[in-house]
Amino acid sequence: MAEITFNDIIKPENLAYKKSRLMTDNILSYCPGCGHGTAHQVLAEVLEEENLQERTIGITPVGCSVLMYNYIDVDFQEAAHGRAPALATAVKRLMPDKFVFTYQGDGDLAAIGTAETIHTCNRGENILMLFINNGIYGMTGGQMAPTTLPGMKSSTSPYGRDVSMMGSPIKMADIVAMLPGTCYVTRQSVNTAGGVRKLKRALKKAVQYQNEKRGTCFIEVVSNCPSGWKMTPVESNKWMEEHMFPFYPLGDIKVPAE
Amino acid sequence: MEKELRLMKGNEAVAEAAIRAGADGYFGYPITPQSEILEYLMEANPQATTGMVVLQAESEVAAINMVYGGASCGKKVMTSSSSPGISLKQEGITYIAGAELPCLIVNVVRGGPGLGTIQPAQSDYFQATKGGGHGDYHLLVLAPASVQEMADFVELGFDLAFKYRNPVMILSDGAIGQMMEKVWLKPQKKRSEEILPWATTGKPATRERNIITSLDLDPGRQEHFNLKLIAKYREMEEKEVRFEEFMTDDAEYIFVAYGTSARLCQKALQLARAEGIKAGLLRPITLFPFPKKRLNELAASVKGMLAVEMSAGQMVEDVMLSVCGKTRVSHYGRMGGMIPTPEEVLENLKSFIKG
Numbered sequence: 001m002a003e004i005t006f007n008d009i010i011k012p013e014n015l016a017y018k019k020s021r022l023m024t025d026n027i028l029s030y031c032p033g034c035g036h037g038t039a040h041q042v043l044a045e046v047l048e049e050e051n052l053q054e055r056t057i058g059i060t061p062v063g064c065s066v067l068m069y070n071y072i073d074v075d076f077q078e079a080a081h082g083r084a085p086a087l088a089t090a091v092k093r094l095m096p097d098k099f100v101f102t103y104q105g106d107g108d109l110a111a112i113g114t115a116e117t118i119h120t121c122n123r124g125e126n127i128l129m130l131f132i133n134n135g136i137y138g139m140t141g142g143q144m145a146p147t148t149l150p151g152m153k154s155s156t157s158p159y160g161r162d163v164s165m166m167g168s169p170i171k172m173a174d175i176v177a178m179l180p181g182t183c184y185v186t187r188q189s190v191n192t193a194g195g196v197r198k199l200k201r202a203l204k205k206a207v208q209y210q211n212e213k214r215g216t217c218f219i220e221v222v223s224n225c226p227s228g229w230k231m232t233p234v235e236s237n238k239w240m241e242e243h244m245f246p247f248y249p250l251g252d253i254k255v256p257a258e
Numbered sequence: 259m260e261k262e263l264r265l266m267k268g269n270e271a272v273a274e275a276a277i278r279a280g281a282d283g284y285f286g287y288p289i290t291p292q293s294e295i296l297e298y299l300m301e302a303n304p305q306a307t308t309g310m311v312v313l314q315a316e317s318e319v320a321a322i323n324m325v326y327g328g329a330s331c332g333k334k335v336m337t338s339s340s341s342p343g344i345s346l347k348q349e350g351i352t353y354i355a356g357a358e359l360p361c362l363i364v365n366v367v368r369g370g371p372g373l374g375t376i377q378p379a380q381s382d383y384f385q386a387t388k389g390g391g392h393g394d395y396h397l398l399v400l401a402p403a404s405v406q407e408m409a410d411f412v413e414l415g416f417d418l419a420f421k422y423r424n425p426v427m428i429l430s431d432g433a434i435g436q437m438m439e440k441v442w443l444k445p446q447k448k449r450s451e452e453i454l455p456w457a458t459t460g461k462p463a464t465r466e467r468n469i470i471t472s473l474d475l476d477p478g479r480q481e482h483f484n485l486k487l488i489a490k491y492r493e494m495e496e497k498e499v500r501f502e503e504f505m506t507d508d509a510e511y512i513f514v515a516y517g518t519s520a521r522l523c524q525k526a527l528q529l530a531r532a533e534g535i536k537a538g539l540l541r542p543i544t545l546f547p548f549p550k551k552r553l554n555e556l557a558a559s560v561k562g563m564l565a566v567e568m569s570a571g572q573m574v575e576d577v578m579l580s581v582c583g584k585t586r587v588s589h590y591g592r593m594g595g596m597i598p599t600p601e602e603v604l605e606n607l608k609s610f611i612k613g
Contacts, residue, residue, distance in 0.1 A: 055460040059327070069469045075458035077330045078471035079323065080353050086320040087327030091458075093311045094283055094333050098460055116323070119316035 020044035022053060026070045031138075033233020035223030036065055038190040039132060039199070043103075044072050046203040056099045057091050059084040061113075063105035064138040082113025085120035088127045099210060101128040106147040107137045110172045114146075117172065124181025124215035128206045131172065131218065134225040135244060142228035146170045149247055154228070169247065173220040177254040183215035185254040189222050189245070191237045198250075214256055222248045262443045268408040268435045269294035271443075272338065272364055272428070275412035277304045280447035281362075282333035283311040285324035289343045290376040291432040292366035296338070308449055318343040322350030322363075329359035330470040332457030334416050334450065338364035340432070341382050342373060344390075351425055352391030355487075356472025360419035362412065363397070364428045366435035369568075369595040377595020378432030378518060383572035386429045387546040394484055396491050397427045398498065399545040401516040405439035407543075413444065418498065422490055423456075429545060431568065433518045433597065491547075500543035501552060505531070509538025511607060512556060514577050515566040516542050518597065523566050525600035530607060537607065545573070550580040557584035564610050566603055567591045586613075 022044040030036045047056055056074040060066060062081035069076035079087045084102035092100045109117050109131050117129070136154055137143040144157040147169045151160040161169075177185040186202050189195035199221060206217035222244050224236040231239060266274065273295045276284060286296040296314060304310035311328075315321035321337050328335035339347060344365045354361055365386060369379035386399050398418050400411045408430060415426040453459050461467045474480040502520075504527060506512060511530075513523040520541040530537035540556065542549050557563070562585055565574035574589035581587060590606040592598045 053460075054462050057331070057458050057460060066473065069467070069471065073461065073467055075461050075468045076470070077327060077458055078357075078469070078473055079326070080349055083319070083323035083326070083350070086315070086323035087330065089313070089320075090283060090285060090311075090324035090327035090335065091331055093313065094328050094331055094335075095459065115316055116320055119320065 020048045022048045022073045024071055024073055028071060029067050030064065031227045033224065033226045033236060034064070035134065035190045035221065036132060038196060039130070039221050039223070040068065040071050042190065042196055042200050043130065043203060046200060046207065047072070047074060050204065050207050052099045052207065055097065056101070059087045059091070059100070059102045061102070061104040061108040063108050065103055065105065065132065066139065068103055082108050082111070083116055084108070085113065085116040085125070085127070085129060089120055089123070089125045092125055092127050096126070099207065101130055103130045104132070105138070106131070106133045106135065106145045110146040110170050117176065118179070121176040121216045121218065122179045122181045124183070126210050126213050126215065128210060128217045128219065131220040132223050133220055133248065134223045134228070135169070136225045136228040138225045138228045142225075142230075147172070149243055171248065173218060173253050176216070176218050181215050182218055182254060183209050183256040184217040186252045187220045187222060187248055187250050189250055191224065191240060209256060220248070222250065260445050264441055264443060265438055266405060266441050267294055267438050268402070268405045268430060269366065270298045271405045271409040271441045272412055273298035273302065274443055275409035276336060277302060277308060277310060278444050278446050279413040279416055280308065280334065280449040281310050281336060281416070282449055283313070283328045283335040285313050285315050285321040285328070285335070285337050287315050287318045287321050287339065287343060289340045291368060291378070291435050292338050292340045292364070294435075295364065308446070310449065318346035319349060322347035322354075325361050326350050326354050326357070326359065329354060329361040330357070330458050332454035332459065336362035336364070338366065340366045340368045341370050341379075344382065344385070348391035351397070352389070352393050352395060353472050354425045355391075355395035355397070356393060357470050358423040359425070359470070360416070360423050361425050362415045362419055362428065363425060364430065367429065367431040369593060375595040376432065378568065378597060379593065379595055380431055380517060380519060380568040381570070381572070381593065382429065383545065383567065383569060386427050387548070387576070395487060396546050397425050398422065398494055398547070399427045399429050401429050401543060401545050402434055403517050403520045403541065405434070405437065405441045408434060409441050409443060422494060424490065429517070431518050432595075495547040498544055499547045499549050499551070501549040502541045502543060504539040504541070506538035506540060506556060508536055510536040510561045511538070511611060512560050512563045513537065513539045513566055513603070513607070514542070514553065514563055514573070515539065516545060516573065519566045519568055522598060522600050522603055526603035526607065529600055529604045535607065535611070542573075548576045548580065550576070553577060553580035554582065554584065557581035560585055562586035562588070562610060564607055565589045566598070568597060569593060
């Protein structure tokens with residue numbers, strides 16, 4: 001029997017979907033069912049479709065996406081924990097014609113990097129801040145995050161988050177939306193095809209606004225963490241819809257005047 | 259702009275020299291006794307002339323991470339602060355060293371520990387020369403003793419930072435930062451438009467993506483990288499040691515002092531010579547790399563060395579390591595923002611001679 005090749009199976013005329021040219025072939029370090037991989041793919045598609053590879057500088061965080069530079073084929077800087085917006089500020093100011101984005105998790109953006117987040121948004125730096133909120137510290141093994149829901153269990157809130165002791169979860173998108181420096185603040189998801197399409201539209205708007213120098217664009221992606229939440233991928237998505245989305249409602253929080 | 263003679267504070271000289279050296283960016287945060295650097299740059303507004311970016315950050319932590327971001331683009335970027343602020347910057351500094359990036363950091367030292375005082379001190383020597391943040395690394399450290407050197411070391415610092423892709427620190431103190439002296443300023447240099455091959459400036463089709471990181475989860479590769487850094491520091495020790503000597507030819511006793519202390523020792527040396535004591539002075543200009551070899555040579559011909567520092571005794575440890583027991587070494591210092599007088603230094607030399 002003749003060897004069956006890739007092209008024998010996937011006929012170009014039948015191809016409905018493929019990974020972005022800007023996604024590398026490196027094996028993702030994310031757990032099965034995690035939203036990071038989908039968020040990466042959507043971002044890579046937008047960078048490719050908007051022809052941004054040659055002028056993009058991405059800033060990666062400390063957290064699960066610390067190795068993001070292995071997966072998307074653009075220039076990257078790896079920041080210290082929480083400091084990505086400070087790096088992005090300098091990059092954009094020194095090279096205003098580049099497309100600059102940060103990609104950060106909830107511990108990075110809303111705990112240790114709160115000052116950088118607030119002040120970068122307050123200065124209205126012309127960058128995109130992409131915020132993946134899964135309500136937990138994934139990489140270090142499931143500790144309580146600033147966005148962990150009330151009563152939610154984690155390895156450092158094993159009896160559930162007691163808001164009288166540990167404070168309430170921070171709605172970072174709502175906070176930065178109050179600052180005059182932000183021009184576009186929206187909350188999206190990647191757990192459904194519809195959610196992915198909406199995120200893609202939001203990312204394209206952010207590209208447009210950055211080109212128009214309108215201020216900081218802040219896109220929160222409410223996502224899941226099957227490993228940290230100790231659930232299967234399917235369970236985690238269901239739990240996210242039932243618990244995360246009511247607390248972090250999806251949709252635009254702030255849109256620029258047209 | 260031509261070469262120009264001005265009367266300036268050390269801090270102002272740093273700021274003006276940065277503009278003239280063609281710096282691309284300065285990111286700072288106010289702290290006494292160095293706030294004039296940020297103030298001067300804001301008033302000079304070089305963005306309108308050379309295009310240099312000047313930004314007041316929300317914290318020292320943010321400022322050094324802005325430097326990290328700018329340096330990652332291959333830009334000539336700098337920050338300045340004073341001791342407590344430099345402690346905050348250590349996180350960013352170790353990342354910058356770990357990612358092998360060029361930048362300039364100015365520390366106008368004040369007394370510590372903690373909030374300490376706003377008066378001059380030299381108590382950040384260990385922090386500056388031994389790494390300062392976590393991990394095995396060194397900064398290349400320049401110690402100015404005049405306003406002229408505050409200005410000159412900005413361009414020298416940038417040149418060395420790019421030569422070795424390593425952060426350079428100007429270790430000054432509150433006295434050098436605040437005092438006014440005449441200073442020759444160099445003509446304006448154009449900002450570089452060169453795109454460096456390793457810098458993150460956007461990936462063209464002609465090269466692989468550039469990644470600036472200090473992370474390697476593979477211990478073998480990380481150790482290999484550590485060895486590469488050590489080789490770089492050894493090369494600095496071979497090629498970049500700078501120092502100045504005064505009357506060491508026939509000296510029996512040598513002061514070893516840098517910055518403000520070196521100026522005091524120059525006067526103390528004259529007082530000593532007037533009393534018939536054959537004193538000399540070695541002033542390290544680079545604190546890392548330290549003038550180990552020269553001190554070791556001198557150790558063979560002198561009766562002793564007195565390290566004079568405005569600290570509890572930090573550089574003296576490097577003097578001891580340099581002479582390897584060949585001669586007596588002692589330390590004299592004041593702390594907490596107190597500056598010794600030349601007479602005080604001479605008295606201490608005399609008691610050192612008595613043994």
